[in-house]
Amino acid sequence: MKWSLWVFLGAAVALLALPLSLSEFWLFIAIEVLAFSLYAVSFNVLLGYGGMLSFGHAAFFGVGGYAAALLVKKAGLSAGLAFALLPLVAMAVAAAFALVIGFFSVRRSGIYFAMLTFAFQMLLYTIALKATPLTGGDDGITGLKPPGVLAQPLVYYYFALAVVSAALYVLYRLVSSPFGYTLRALRSNARRVQYVGVDVRAHQLAAFVVTGAFAGLAGAVFALSSGNVFPGWLNWTASATPVVMAVLGGMHTFLGPALGAAVYVVLEVLISGRTEYWPLAMGVIIVLLVLVMPTGLTGLLRR
């Protein structure tokens, strides 16, 4: 596949060179695209590869964001140390939450699995809203800032690019690994896969925890760029975002959801700058998309 290598190199060069020509406003948007790319791809490893439709993936994005915020603002560490620990802490905390939520949720499949993840997420949303001393309640946690030179948007962009690229590479290896093959087999036929000796629940739980951890990392990367976290990050509407991104970009390619994230975020900026009816426009786009190209943008490109 020669052309895919060229596409990859082209994308790499664009991602490295592009920010040099962007205004500060668009730099922040670019960072948002990176964070949501990771969020959407991590979600799609569950959905597109594992066939698990989680309505609660925002829980881990939000938990990662709050973990980052609390580490920076309230842990009492030096700014540099807090920041250095941030990716690991965000992933570990999100993974811990995913382990508990997943433990109960993978006991059911299909719509019941979706409802359980949804319910747990709303639980966390309520906690974020009400546990004011810890989470700042309705006001969230604001005034977050990366230390030193990283506070410059351009530098932070490259930091985010490095973190997200590394994370995407790990996820790519995951879906290409025996674990990923087994995950695809599980989506295809969960009963059959039991009879080749796979513990289906344990496998699903592992996928849930790993993808939850990377969603947490995405949340942390975004939190430090946007400067704040709000309970809304944990709201159920936030769980719809990666679904839309995955469908928009294409569920059946690894990077499709990342492309979907880029298109979604940029469209949101462009349309919401012109009209307050941005959700209406997005709704129309989604309807057209699903009807006209159910395989998403990447499906269109492959044809």
Place this chain on the structure above:
Amino acid sequence: MSEPILRVESLVRRFGGLQALGGVDLSVERGEFRAIIGPNGAGKSTFFNTMTGLLRPDSGRVCFEGREVTGEPPHLLARKGIGRTFQITSVFSELSALENVQVALLAHARRAWSMWRRARSLYVQRARELLALVGLGASMERPAGILAHGDQKRLELAIALAGEPRLLLLDEPTAGMAAQERIESITLVHRVARELGVSCVFTEHDMAVVFAVATRITVMHQGRVLAEGTPAEVRARPEVQQVYLGESA
């Protein structure tokens, strides 16, 4: 005397008020090719699903190679050496035939949790061998879902064999096939099982298929074992003729 590979003692399973299995006993020796026959509703499929961990028995015991495995979940039974195929063909439709077998080989090698190695090149040789063994040489790269019904059945056999089972349980291995195809199909299973030294238990409707390959036959009726013996013995039993063979004669 050697331990039977499979011993089932008074297995009972109820669905609400209906007793689907009313205390089934079964003993299968190593190397057997055992047929379980019986009219529709005799409890054959329930018996299979209760033995293989899909349903929990209400009482009774299942022992594999002398160790009790009653009620154990499917993945543990598979790891112990019990393979199975399904009445409605059950493969991984979106995966290629080769990947189907690779997944089974990876699970058997306890590598399903390996998260870093690239799976594409793992166990390719062994997977090709297994596919060739069941006669699926040419169509290995195509998605399993578009294979012909008979080829999917072959693939399912290859998946089951990838786990190196010592006992293979086949639920209606010839379901949905034309008469000629059925004999070919069961002969293939029979030949491969012989070659690999796998003991088999299968349920079947078609008497021609049963008498072509079975070493012994167990007849089920209304959730119980009605008769058991060699094909000749079973054929001679009047009560068997009455409830089952009589119907098709």
